[in-house]
Every structure is written in structure tokens, then in C-alpha cells.
Amino acid sequence: MLDPRKTEKIMFTLFGLATAIVILPVIIICAFIFIQGLPGISLQFLLDIPRHGMKGGGIAPAIVGTIYLTLATAVFSIPLGVFAAVYLTEYAGEHFLKRLIEISIVNLAGVPSIVFGLFGLGLFVIFLGFGPSILAGALTLAVMTIPVIITASREALTSVPKTYREVSLSLGATKWQTIRHIVLPNAAPGIITGAILGLSRAAGETAPILFTVAAFYLPYFPNSVFDQAMVLPYHIYVLATQVPGVSPKIQYGTVLVLVGLILIMNFSAAYLRAKFRKRKTW
Amino acid sequence: MKEYFEWLIENLILICGVISIVFVILIFIFLLKEGSGIFSHTSLTGFIFGKDWYPISDPPKFGILPLILGSFIVTLGAIIIAVPLGIASAVFLSEVVPRGIGDILKAIIELLAAIPSIVLGFIGIVILSPIIKNIFNLPTGLTALAGSVMLAFMALPTIVSIIEDAINSVPKSYREASYAMGATKWQTIRRVILPAASSGILAAIMLGIGRVIGETMAVLMITGNAAIIPTSFLQPVRTMTATIAAEMGEVIRGDAHYQALFGIGIVLFIITFLINLVSDLFLHKKRGKA
Amino acid sequence: MVTLTNPKSETLNSKQNIKIKTNNLKIWYGSHQVMHGVSIDVYENEILAAIGPANSGKTSFLKCINRLNDLIPRSKVEGEILLDDKNIYKLSVSSLRKRVGMVFALPLPLPLTIFDNVAYGPRMHGIKEKKKLSEIVESSLRSSSLWDEVKDRLNSQAMKLSGGQQQRLCIARTLAVEPEVILYDEPCSGLDPISTLKVEETMRELKSRYTQILVTNNVKQAARVSERTAFFLMGELIELEETAQLFTAPKDKRTDDYISGRFG
Numbered sequence: 001m002l003d004p005r006k007t008e009k010i011m012f013t014l015f016g017l018a019t020a021i022v023i024l025p026v027i028i029i030c031a032f033i034f035i036q037g038l039p040g041i042s043l044q045f046l047l048d049i050p051r052h053g054m055k056g057g058g059i060a061p062a063i064v065g066t067i068y069l070t071l072a073t074a075v076f077s078i079p080l081g082v083f084a085a086v087y088l089t090e091y092a093g094e095h096f097l098k099r100l101i102e103i104s105i106v107n108l109a110g111v112p113s114i115v116f117g118l119f120g121l122g123l124f125v126i127f128l129g130f131g132p133s134i135l136a137g138a139l140t141l142a143v144m145t146i147p148v149i150i151t152a153s154r155e156a157l158t159s160v161p162k163t164y165r166e167v168s169l170s171l172g173a174t175k176w177q178t179i180r181h182i183v184l185p186n187a188a189p190g191i192i193t194g195a196i197l198g199l200s201r202a203a204g205e206t207a208p209i210l211f212t213v214a215a216f217y218l219p220y221f222p223n224s225v226f227d228q229a230m231v232l233p234y235h236i237y238v239l240a241t242q243v244p245g246v247s248p249k250i251q252y253g254t255v256l257v258l259v260g261l262i263l264i265m266n267f268s269a270a271y272l273r274a275k276f277r278k279r280k281t282w
Numbered sequence: 283m284k285e286y287f288e289w290l291i292e293n294l295i296l297i298c299g300v301i302s303i304v305f306v307i308l309i310f311i312f313l314l315k316e317g318s319g320i321f322s323h324t325s326l327t328g329f330i331f332g333k334d335w336y337p338i339s340d341p342p343k344f345g346i347l348p349l350i351l352g353s354f355i356v357t358l359g360a361i362i363i364a365v366p367l368g369i370a371s372a373v374f375l376s377e378v379v380p381r382g383i384g385d386i387l388k389a390i391i392e393l394l395a396a397i398p399s400i401v402l403g404f405i406g407i408v409i410l411s412p413i414i415k416n417i418f419n420l421p422t423g424l425t426a427l428a429g430s431v432m433l434a435f436m437a438l439p440t441i442v443s444i445i446e447d448a449i450n451s452v453p454k455s456y457r458e459a460s461y462a463m464g465a466t467k468w469q470t471i472r473r474v475i476l477p478a479a480s481s482g483i484l485a486a487i488m489l490g491i492g493r494v495i496g497e498t499m500a501v502l503m504i505t506g507n508a509a510i511i512p513t514s515f516l517q518p519v520r521t522m523t524a525t526i527a528a529e530m531g532e533v534i535r536g537d538a539h540y541q542a543l544f545g546i547g548i549v550l551f552i553i554t555f556l557i558n559l560v561s562d563l564f565l566h567k568k569r570g571k572a
Numbered sequence: 573m574v575t576l577t578n579p580k581s582e583t584l585n586s587k588q589n590i591k592i593k594t595n596n597l598k599i600w601y602g603s604h605q606v607m608h609g610v611s612i613d614v615y616e617n618e619i620l621a622a623i624g625p626a627n628s629g630k631t632s633f634l635k636c637i638n639r640l641n642d643l644i645p646r647s648k649v650e651g652e653i654l655l656d657d658k659n660i661y662k663l664s665v666s667s668l669r670k671r672v673g674m675v676f677a678l679p680l681p682l683p684l685t686i687f688d689n690v691a692y693g694p695r696m697h698g699i700k701e702k703k704k705l706s707e708i709v710e711s712s713l714r715s716s717s718l719w720d721e722v723k724d725r726l727n728s729q730a731m732k733l734s735g736g737q738q739q740r741l742c743i744a745r746t747l748a749v750e751p752e753v754i755l756y757d758e759p760c761s762g763l764d765p766i767s768t769l770k771v772e773e774t775m776r777e778l779k780s781r782y783t784q785i786l787v788t789n790n791v792k793q794a795a796r797v798s799e800r801t802a803f804f805l806m807g808e809l810i811e812l813e814e815t816a817q818l819f820t821a822p823k824d825k826r827t828d829d830y831i832s833g834r835f836g
Contacts, residue, residue, distance in 0.1 A: 008468035012378050018370035022438055023387055026394045029405055080298050087299025091292065093645070097300070103562060104302040110489070110558035111309060111551065112496025113399075114523045118530075118547040122312035126535070143305050150302070163680045167742075170640055171693035171749055172670030174284065176291045181696070186683060204398025207498040207523070211530050233400040233499075240404050241503060255401055266396050285664065 033256055040253025049219040054243050059254055064221050065134075065229030066261065069213065070203045072138030072225060073145060077202075078195050080142070081149025082184075085191075088150070089157040090179055109147035113207040116144045120212040135225040137213025141202040148201065152194020156187035189276035193269045200265035204258060206233040216242075232258040313551055317544025319536075320344060329545060335509040335520075337529065337539045344542040346549070348511045352426070352519035353495055355512045356505060359430025360437060360494045365487055367434070368441035369476075375442070376449050377471055388446075395439035403503035406432045411504055418516055424506035427515040432500050437490040444489060448482020449475055481564045488561030492554050498523040522546045588615035590657075591753060591783040592637060597651040599632050599807075601644060606632050607807045609651065614753075619775060619784045621798035621815065623791055625830065628804040630787045634755050637785070638672040639665055655753070670697060673746035677758040679738030681730035686722050689730045689741055693749035708748050716744035717774050736767025743774060753783045761789065772797050791831050795819050803827045 044058055051057030084101075092098040120140030130136040160183050168178040184191075206214075214234035222229040236254050239246045320329060324344045332345015371391070375384045410431060411423030418427075452475050460470040476483070506518020507528065526543050533540040592614040599607035607629045614620050622630040635641040636649055639660065653660045660668050670693075682689050690709040699705060709726070713719040718740040722733070730741055739759060746754055756775070760768040775784060775797055788794050794801050795815060802812040803824070811818060811827045822828045 004466045004469060008466045011468050012374070015370040015374040015378060018367050019374045019387065022367055022371050022435075022442070023390050025435065026390050026397075029397070029402075030393070032405070032409070033401070080301055083295050083298030084301055087295045091295060092299065101299060101302055103559070104306045106562045107306055107555055107558045108302050110492045110496070110554050111306075112498065112523055112554055114498040114526050115309065115313070115496070115547050115551050115554075118316070118526065118544055119309045119312050121530075122316045122544070123308060126316075127312070143309075146302065146305070163676070163678075164682060166640060166643065167676070167680050167682060167745075168692070168696075169643070169665075170638060170669055170674040170676075171696065171745065172666045172668075173693070173696040174288050174666050176288050177696050181692070182682060200396060201398075204396075204400065206398070206400045207527055210527055233398055236400050236404055237499065237503070240407060251404070255404055259397060259401055262396055262398065263393075266393075284666070 030259075033252065033259055036248065036252035037256025037259075040249035040251075041256060045250075045253055046257070050217065051219075054217060054239065055246050055250070059230075059232070059235060059250075059257065061218060061221055062230040062232045062235040062254070063257060063261075065215075065231045066203055066233075066258070068134055068222060068229060069137055069141065069209070069231055070199055072134055073141040073202050074195065074199055076139055076142035077145040077149055077198070081146045081195070081198075082153050082191055084146070085150045085153030085157055086179060086184075089154055090175070090183065105147045105150055108143070109151075111144075113144065113205055114210075116140055116208040117210050117212060119143070120208060125212055130226065132211065132213055132215075132228050133226045134213055134222055134229055137209045137229075137231075138225070140208045140212045141205060144205070144208055145198040145202045148198035149191075149195050152197070153187065153191045156190025156194065157183060159190065160186045189272060193273045196265050196269040196272075200262045200269070203265065204233055204262050206237055209234060232261070310548075310551065313544055313548045317541050317548050320538060320541035320545040323538045323541070329542070330549070333511060335525070337542060342538060344538065344545075346522065346525075346542075346546055348509050349520055349522045349525050349546065350549070351511055352505070352509070353521040353523070355426050355515065355519060356429040356433060356501060356521055357491060357494045359426060359515055360433035361487065361491060363430060363434035364437045364441055364490055364494075368438055368445055368486065368490070369483065371438075372442045372445035372449060373471055373476075376446050377467065377475070388443075391439050391442055394435065399436060399497060399500045400503075402432055402436060403500035406500060406504035420516060422506060422518065424504055424518055425516050426505060426512055426519040429501045429505035429519070429521070430515065432504055433494045433497055436497060436500065437493050440493055441486045441490045444486035445479065445483050448479035448486070451482070452478045485561045485564035488557055488564065492557040492561065495557070496523060496550065496554055498527050502527050522550050588618065590614070591616040591655070592785075593652075593654040593657075594633075594636075595652040595654070597633070597636065597649070597653065599629070599636060599641065599650075600648040602646045605807065610804075610807075610809045612802060612809060612812065614783060614785060615800075616783050617779060617781070618800060619779060619786060619798045621794035621801040622785065622787045622804060623789075623794050623801060623830070624804035624810075626789075627806070629807040630802075630804045631757055632807075633804065634674075634757055634785060634787045637753070637755060638669045638674055640669075640674060670749050671751055672753040672755060673749060673751035674755045674757065675739070675742050675746055675759045678762050679735055679742055681733070681738050681741055684730060685727045686730050686733070686741060687726040690745050690748045693745060697749060709744075712744040712748040713741075715747050715774075715778065716740045717770065717777070718744055734767070736763050736770060739763060739767065739771055740774060743771070747778075751782070753785070754778070756784065756786045756788075758788055759786070760793065768793070791819075791833075803830060805830070 046058060047060050048058030049061055050059060088098065088101060120136055124130050124136035124139050125132055164182050165178055168182045209231060213229055215228040215230050216238060218228060218230050232254065236258065239251050239254060329344055329346060331347050332343060333347050334343040334345045335348050336343040375387055406428055411428050414425060414428050415423030456474050456478060457470055460474045501521050502524035505521065507520045507524060508518040509520045512519040526546055530543055590613045594610060594612050596609045596611055597607055598609050610633065622633060624630045632641060636653060641647050682692060687709055690712050691705045694705060694708050710719060713722065718737060721737060733741060760771055786798060798815050800812065801815045801818045803810045805826055811822060811824045819831060822831065
């Protein structure tokens with residue numbers, strides 16, 4: 001039997017190694033993407049359409065498509081998600097329905113992204129007749145993002161002190177006025193942070209948009225929500241697997257743009273959270 | 283007027299409140315609507331236990347056993363890799379390193395969760411699969427193993443953060459009692475903290491499985507896509523998710539192949555539904571105790 | 573025909589109108605009954621103090637009057653509460669609470685500016701005009717004797733005021749919706765003696781225009797401020813008398829024990 005101190009030392013070293021195995025690849029991947037991708041980034045790459053069978057030119061339509069799609073997703077998912085959270089925190093009693101909603105949220109969050117793709121194809125593209133379009137893709141991504149937004153908003157709403165609600169109600173404000181003027185403004189930072197994180201995940205998703213919006217090659221910008229669009233994640237897939245002989249510069253450049261976009265969203269969420277945490281005095 | 287508006291808005295909020303239930307039901311309905319037709323072509327057992335997936339041969343064969351086993355082997359490999367690493371790093375981050383450093387390391391792990399699966403799939407093709415090819419001296423590195431390694435990484439942020447929560451929710455008094463008896467930190471972790479956090483750890487494993495089994499793009503790109511019943515981690519396999527993603531673009535809407543792909547969707551939906559239900563039970567059990 | 577009337581109630585009635593009346597009020601939280609049939613008349617423009625030890629039901633009594641106890645899950649009320657002879661459950665909650673304001677135990681400014689705190693209620697009741705709002709804010713702050721201290725910094729955060737100022741701000745905020753009744757739930761429990769005196773002074777100044785009910789743990793405060801005092805114990809009304817009477821010659825032994833500090 002080993003001395004317990006020695007065992008402890010050995011175990012903690014092993015755990016440290018395990019942590020290194022988890023963390024080092026993340027750093028390596030990020031550095032790799034950055035180093036390999038940077039040479040491909042130029043003004044022309046960001047602003048031009050793809051040329052020469054996507055082996056040249058830029059990726060502007062995919063960037064614009066991703067931004068449109070993400071914004072449209074936000075339009076659908078934020079109001080629905082926030083209102084759903086308001087229902088759960090402010091209205092629902094401790095009854096069966098609340099538990100059922102919670103179970104649904106957990107399950108919705110766990111549905112595979114490709115199944116969302118099938119669902120979007122079945123409901124939005126075919127049944128509702130939107131066809132493959134930004135509208136259908138955004139609705140599909142919105143359904144996928146809603147659990148994230150509900151969870152984050154719930155947390156933010158519960159952190160608003162109960163006494164604020166009591167004060168507002170005691171002054172004769174109605175329940176909705178209280179929510180609208182007191183609860184939501186105070187929960188806003190948390191809600192916004194959660195929404196950005198949810199949307200950043202949506203922006204990087206490929207499977208749900210494969211059959212609902214993504215276009216293989218479309219060298220112009222979409223001009224309505226009923227248009228198909230090129231999007232960055234799918235474009236990466238196409239470049240990596242469908243078009244032989246694409247220069248690594250373009251491939252890595254595209255990857256870097258997507259990762260950069262997502263990291264910007266994540267960092268701004270983290271920044272907002274830190275900023276408001278400091279300001280919050282209660 | 284004010285009352286009427288209040289009534290209106292309360293009902294609107296109620297509708298949004300139940301929307302998650304509606305979506306779960308709608309997903310199931312539309313998968314059934316588009317996919318159930320396959321069962322008039324192939325029996326349910328023939329579909330699930332059929333050994334051949336030849337959707338475009340004549341006559342086509344829609345047996346998804348190779349795909350189910352493909353998903354299974356990739357998931358199994360990923361969990362074998364991810365769970366020990368996840369437990370070890372969660373313990374390391376919450377119990378061993380000082381909090382400041384732990385927070386930074388945690389942020390890096392969270393960064394991993396933010397990287398889209400398509401990017402990790404791409405990295406898998408250009409970095410991981412050549413490594414595997416060289417180590418094992420294979421004709422191709424695009425194998426179940428490559429998929430497992432990549433998916434283990436994708437599941438790790440979830441696993442680490444849930445296990446950490448579970449560890450942190452172990453009451454302080456447990457630790458103090460253990461230290462008071464002269465136990466070392468490691469003895470305390472092993473004998474007291476990990477057992478007390480066990481239902482959280484189980485939930486983490488279940489949710490990790492749920493995340494891995496549903497992952498699509500990365501496995502599509504790096505597992506080699508051979509729809510054969512897998513016998514080893516070192517051969518190409520094809521998962522259920524990858525099959526849907528790869529073939530849906532080629533099918534004619536409404537034909538048997540199309541229905542079969544939705545049928546796979548139904549199977550996936552049911553599997554993940556059960557997994558999530560069970561892990562939610564574990565999490566609730568944990569909360570109930572605390 | 574000779575009509576028999578209770579001579580005592582007649583004299584009181586002729587002296588003052590009944591503003592709030594409870595008949596056999598019973599309150600439950602879940603299966604736990606906290607009030608066992610209390611009947612009280614509160615007269616217009618009086619200050620009624622409610623005293624009693626913890627869990628005597630005095631705060632529950634108070635919260636029922638503007639239905640804030642509705643917020644407590646599984647609470648139940650039986651019996652009648654009348655405001656100007658009308659059952660309060662027949663009024664809309666929002667209009668009831670507009671007429672019956674509440675000042676809480678701790679100063680609870682909303683995370684807004686001083687101005688917006690006071691203007692919050694009027695805004696919720698549909699007043700949008702900036703000039704009108706300014707007038708209301710000024711007159712409310714004057715009534716709660718806070719105007720001179722804050723008139724130059726109406727746009728700074730209310731959280732920055734001292735505890736005593738915050739509590740007077742809360743009173744001003746309650747006044748701004750022009751209630752008829754003001755309920756105080758141990759309003760000075762978090763304040764220092766000087767702030768407490770200022771708040772009490774404010775209450776006395778408001779006496780001519782408002783009916784006020786003061787729940788307090790501080791027996792001396794009840795004696796200083798109120799005209800009549802009600803002593804609650806374990807969910808029952810033990811004694812309700814003119815304050816001077818109750819404190820000098822209590823009829824019930826338990827009242828005597830409480831005010832002389834033998835328990836509570």
C-alpha cells in the first residue's frame with residue numbers, strides 16, 4: 001500500500017495530464033485555424049463572390065447569408081423564448097403543466113440537429129410551402145435555439161428580486177406592466193447574453209439548414225426571406241468534400257471567418273455579462 | 283380596456299409557454315408523417331434489424347442495422363474516451379487548481395463548445411485522420427476511431443460542466459467531516475465527493491451520449507461513410523445522422539428512400555428522447571437530495 | 573316605535589366614517605391558519621396601529637387589505653373586507669391597490685432614478701405628460717418631507733439615498749398614485765432613530781388626508797403615532813382601544829403583558 005500523500009500526488013498529476021489532453025487540442029485547433037486562415041483573408045476575399053467554380057474569388061454571399069439567417073433566427077426565437085421564460089417564472093404555478101414544459105425543453109434541447117433539419121423540411125419547406133428559403137431555415141434554427149434562450153432567460157428573470165415585483169404591484173401596476181417595466185428591463189442583460197450565445201450556436205450549425213436553406217452555389221445576395229442563400233458552415237462543407245482542388249487558403253480562410261464570427265459573438269456576450277455584473281448593486 | 287389588454291397578453295404568454303411542448307409534438311408528427319410510409323415497404327423489424335442498407339440498388343434494401351451499429355460504436359468509443367477525461371478534468375478544475383486558473387481553463391473548454399461541428403469535422407479531415415492513418419498504418423484515417431475521438435472532444439464541455447456542478451453541489455460539511463478524520467484531499471474526493479456526486483456524473487454521461495449520438499456534420503466528414511456492420515474501431519463506418527445528411531439531397535421527395543431517411547429520423551428522435559428523459563431524472567434526483 | 577341601537581357605536585359612527593371594515597377575516601397559508609376571524613373597523617383619516625409579537629398575524633392582516641397576500645402561493649382568505657362599504661374582491665386588483673398603498677418593512681426603491689421611482693405609479697396609471705408628472709413628483713416628495721433634500725438630484729439613482737431617505741422616497745412613491753389608505757408594514761424596522769422620527773413626523777402630517785394603518789414591532793412607536801391601537805396575538809384580535817387607553821389601562825392581561833415587555 002502506497003503512502004496516501006504519494007497516491008494523492010500521482011492521482012493529481014494524472015488528472016492534470018487529463019486536463020491538458022482536453023485543453024491543449026483546443027488551443028492548438030484555434031491557433032491552427034488562425035495561422036492557416038489568416039493568409040487567405042483579404043478585402044477581396046470578404047467582399048467578392050466565389051469565382052472559378054468556387055476555387056477563387058471571395059465568400060461574400062456566404063457571409064451575408066449567414067448574417068441574414070442569424071438575424072432572422074433571432075427575430076423568431078428571442079420573443080418566443082423570452083415569453084416562454086416569462087410564463088415559466090411569472091405565471092406558471094407548481095403544477096403538472098410546468099413540469100411537462102420543463103421536460104419538453106430538455107428534450108427539445110437534446111433533439112439531434114439533423115432531426116431538426118428533417119422537421120424543418122417536413123413542416124416549413126413542404127407542408128407550409130416556404131420551399132428551401134431563409135424563412136424556412138431561420139424557423140428551423142429558431143426551434144432549435146429556443147431551449148437555450150428559455151433557459152438563459154429564466155435564470156435572468158429569477159435573479160430579479162421578488163421585492164421589485166411586490167413594490168410595483170403594490171402601486172397598482174398590473175402584472176404585465178410589472179413584467180414589462182420592472183422585471184424585463186432588469187433581466188435584460190442576462191437575456192441578451194443568453195440569446196447571443198444561443199444564436200452563435202445557430203450561426204455555426206450545418207445539419208438543420210442542409211435541406212431548408214443552404215445553397216451549393218449562388219453568386220449573389222439574397223433579396224427576400226423566400227430566397228435560398230449560401231451560408232458559411234455549408235460552404236465549408238462543400239469546399240472540404242464536394243469541390244476537389246480548392247486551395248487551402250480559401251478553405252482555411254472560410255473556416256477562420258466563421259470561427260471569428262462566432263467568437264466575436266461569444267466574446268461580446270461574455271463582455272456584456274461582465275459589464276452588467278459589475279453594475280448590478282443588488 | 284386595460285383589463286382586456288392584460289387578458290390578451292397573458293394568453294399570448296401562455297401560448298409561448300407551451301410552445302416547447304407543441305414543438306416536440308410537431309417534430310414527432312412530421313417525422314411520422316413523412317417517414318411512416320417506409321413501414322409499408324419494409325417491416326419495422328426488417329427496417330431496424332435488416333443487415334443491408336442498399337437504398338439505390340434494385341430492389342432497394344432498407345435495413346438500418348449497420349447504421350445503428352455505426353452510431354453505437356462511434357458513441358461507445360467517444361464515451362470511453364470522454365468520461366474518464368471529463369471526470370478527471372472536472373475534479374482537477376474544481377478541486378486541485380486555484381480558482382483563478384481554474385476559471386481560465388474552464389473558459390478554454392467552453393470555447394471548445396463554441397466551435398461549430400463543421401469546423402471540427404474539417405479539422406478532423408486535415409489533422410486527425412492523417413495522424414490515425416499513420417499510427418495504425420491504415421489505408422485511410424477516416425474511421426470509427428477518428429469519429430470517436432472528435433466526438434469525445436465535442437461532448438467534453440457538456441460533461442465537464444455538469445460534473446463540475448455536481449461536485450460543487452456536494453455540501454461543504456461532507457468535505458470538512460472527511461478532512462477532520464485526517465483524510466487527504468484525494469481520499470476525500472474518491473470516498474466522499476465522487477460518490478455524492480454520482481447521480482450528476484451519470485446525468486453528464488447520459489447527456490454526453492445524447493450529444494454524441496445526434497452529432498452529424500463531424501461524423502459525416504470523418505468516419506469514412508461505409509454502410510457496413512462495423513467489426514473494429516479502425517474501419518470506416520456510417521452513422522444514422524450521417525446517412526440522413528448525405529443522402530437526403532439525392533432522393534426524390536416521397537419515395538421509399540426519402541421515407542426511409544425520415545424513418546431513421548424517427549429512430550434517432552426516440553433514442554435521444556429516452557436518453558434525455560433518463561438524464562433529466564438523474565439531475566432531478568440530485569436536486570431533490572441537495 | 574323604539575329602535576334599539578348600540579349607543580357606543582353610534583357615537584363613534586357619528587364622529588367618523590368607516591373607511592375599511594373586516595368581517596370575520598380568516599387567512600390560511602396552505603393548511604396553516606394564521607388569522608382566526610378578525611373583525612375591525614378602521615375610521616377615515618385615523619392612524620391605526622397594529623402591534624403584537626412575531627406571527628401574531630398583524631402583517632397578514634395588512635397585506636390582505638390590498639391583496640398583496642395573493643402573491644403568496646396557496647394563500648386563502650375567508651370573510652369580508654370592505655373598502656367604503658364595497659367588497660375589495662369586487663374591485664379590480666389594480667384599482668384596489670391604487671386606492672390602498674403600501675410601504676414595506678425595508679426601504680425598497682426600484683432600480684430607477686428618484687424621479688422615476690415617484691413617477692412610476694402615475695405612469696402605470698396612464699399619466700404620460702411630463703409637466704403633470706413633475707408636479708406629482710414634487711408634491712409627493714414635499715408631502716413626505718424629502719423634497720428639500722433631493723430636489724437638486726432627481727435624476728440620480730434612488731439606491732444612492734440613505735436608508736431613511738429611501739423610506740421617505742417610498743412613502744412619496746405611494747402618495748404619488750393618490751391613494752386613500754396607506755398601509756405601513758414595520759416601516760422603520762431598518763432605520764436609525766433620527767430617520768425613524770422623520771418618518772413618524774411624515775405620517776402625522778399625512779393624517780389629515782389619508783387613512784393610515786401602521787403595523788409595528790415597536791410598541792413605543794405605536795404609542796407615539798397612532799390614535800387607536802389593535803393588539804394581535806396568534807391570529808386573533810385581543811384588544812382594540814384608543815391608544816392612550818390601551819397603553820395606560822389595558823383590559824386584557826395578555827395586552828398588559830405584551831406592552832410591558834413580559835413577552836414578544
